[in-house]
Amino acid sequence: MSTFYAVYKGRKTGVYPNWESVNFLVSGYKGAIFQKFKTHAQAQHFVETGEIKKEMAQLQLKNELCIYTDGAFSSKTKRSGIGVAWDAPFIYHAFSKRIQDGSTNQLAEVYAIETALLMIDKTPEIKTFVVKNKAVIWTDSDYACRCLYDYIHKWRENGWVTNSGKTVKHRFLLQRCSRLLTKLRHVRIRHISEVGLHSHDTKASVKNAAALTKRVWAGNKRADELATEARL
DSSP states (O other), rough: OEEEEEEESSOOOOESSHHHHHHHTTOOOTTTTEEEESSSSHHHHHHHHOOOOGGGGGGOSSSSSSEEEEEEOOOTOEEEEEEEEEEESSSGGGGEEOOOTTOHHHHHHHHOOOOHHHHHHOOOOHHHHHHOOOEEESSSSSSHHIIIIIIIIHHHTSSOTTTTTTTTTHHHHHOOOEEEEEOOOEEEEEGGGTTTTOOOTTTTTGGOOHHHHHHHHHHHHHHHHHHHHHTT
């Protein structure tokens, strides 16, 4: 089970993947405030507000724009594609693209997120809507969430070198995404597991789910279909 450590007050705030990353930030720091959580959403909420929101499964979105991204890779053809699906009022901005052959599934997932962020940043009507109402980019990539919200802090400190001394994979793509997230402060990335979903859940599995879960399932499915078609 994943564990996330949130630092609300310390030498540096943020969400971190393990205690080793947090220890230095809070040990010996007067008035440090930190907490361990089961989901990234809970941890991020704590970092932003200092409050513990226990029932993230009941996450409610009001006017926030929901965007869904996915990356698809075929081990047989070595082809990759990305898909970006949107809820109203921008549903017709759906986008798909085949990307460089031989790209990994992880790269495709992050590339899809970057594409969504760029579309927000470069489309005036979308950007205006997002500034007013906020937006959530839903992904089924645990890798993308951990890289962009957790590991990136340590990589910056280490000069973009891993603990094993290797250059971080997809460094420049991750850096571009991080800069866009900083610029587009009204946008958050969330994992579909936060509403009880897993990759490729069937329609039957969400038959009795909450309305938000069904909404995210449908959007994730559209993004998956776009990415899969693009790689053909």
